[in-house]
Amino acid sequence: MTQMELNKRQTDILEIVKGNGPITGEQIAERLGLARATIRPDLAILTMAGYLDARPRVGYFYSGKKPVQSVEDSMIGMKVRDFQSMPVVIAEHISVYDAICQMFLEDVGTLFVIDDSLFLTGVLSRKDLLRTSLGGNDLNKMPVHVIMTRMPNITYCEKQDTLIQAAKKMIDKQIDALPVIERKGEGLAVVGRITKTNITAAFLSLGDDHEL
Numbered sequence: 001m002t003q004m005e006l007n008k009r010q011t012d013i014l015e016i017v018k019g020n021g022p023i024t025g026e027q028i029a030e031r032l033g034l035a036r037a038t039i040r041p042d043l044a045i046l047t048m049a050g051y052l053d054a055r056p057r058v059g060y061f062y063s064g065k066k067p068v069q070s071v072e073d074s075m076i077g078m079k080v081r082d083f084q085s086m087p088v089v090i091a092e093h094i095s096v097y098d099a100i101c102q103m104f105l106e107d108v109g110t111l112f113v114i115d116d117s118l119f120l121t122g123v124l125s126r127k128d129l130l131r132t133s134l135g136g137n138d139l140n141k142m143p144v145h146v147i148m149t150r151m152p153n154i155t156y157c158e159k160q161d162t163l164i165q166a167a168k169k170m171i172d173k174q175i176d177a178l179p180v181i182e183r184k185g186e187g188l189a190v191v192g193r194i195t196k197t198n199i200t201a202a203f204l205s206l207g208d209d210h211e212l
Contacts (some may be wrong), residue, residue, distance in 0.1 A: 006046075009032070010042045012032060013028055013042055014062070016032075017060050018062045022058050023059045024059045025043055043060065050063060078162060078164075078202050079163070080160070080162070080192075080194050081192075083194065084159070084191075084192035084194050085192065085194075085195070087179060087190045087191070087192055087193040088102065088110075088193070089113070090144065091113070092113045092114065092122060092148070093143050094143065094144055095142060096129065096133070096139040096144055099111055100129050103126065109125065109126050109177060110124065110175075110176060110195075112124075112193070114190060119184070119187035120151075120154065120179055120189070120190050121145070121151070122144070122145060122150050123149045123179065124147070125149075125175070128149070132147050154179070155175060155178060156179045157178045157194060158182070158183075159192070163199050163203070166194050177196070179192075180192035180194055
């Protein structure tokens with residue numbers, strides 16, 4: 001990987017912080033003759049890239065880290081187990097109608113189906129339920145195992161996987177959520193879920209810019 005290329009203003013900011021840090025964003029803007037809002041994106045980029053560190057009520061200071069390595073290490077260090085949320089599971093014998101009710105009550109886009117041993121056997125998405133409801137079927141009599149996605153077509157992840165690995169799986173399969181599983185003998189127990197929202201929130205946290 002090549003190091004990121006800084007523009008002139010970002011280079012000037014870096015030199016100011018190197019020689020005067022810790023220094024607030026307002027003080028940096030004054031030295032450049034610019035408004036604080038004008039340089040806010042530059043400060044966010046420099047902080048996210050690892051050139052600068054930021055401390056609330058203290059200011060920015062030069063970190064000495066290599067920028068690309070800093071971002072890469074941060075992203076690789078993000079594990080599924082640290083960002084997963086609670087799964088919503090249903091039994092494979094319940095009706096499609098009850099599954100629709102459960103999905104709306106829990107406000108989720110994906111349901112995970114388990115058998116009597118509490119192991120993962122299927123996945124139901126909003127598209128699956130919508131397609132079935134439009135087909136003129138008796139939703140109260142049709143069990144979810146008739147329409148769910150089954151193994152080996154279920155895409156899942158494990159707690160020790162990185163968020164990058166989980167994101168790639170969702171993009172490759174064009175799905176919105178993955179069950180987080182734990183292997184128990186020959187079965188897969190559902191212990192969590194990871195969604196596009198979980199991943200987006202985690203990655204955005206890399207670029208948080210403190211108002212200093």
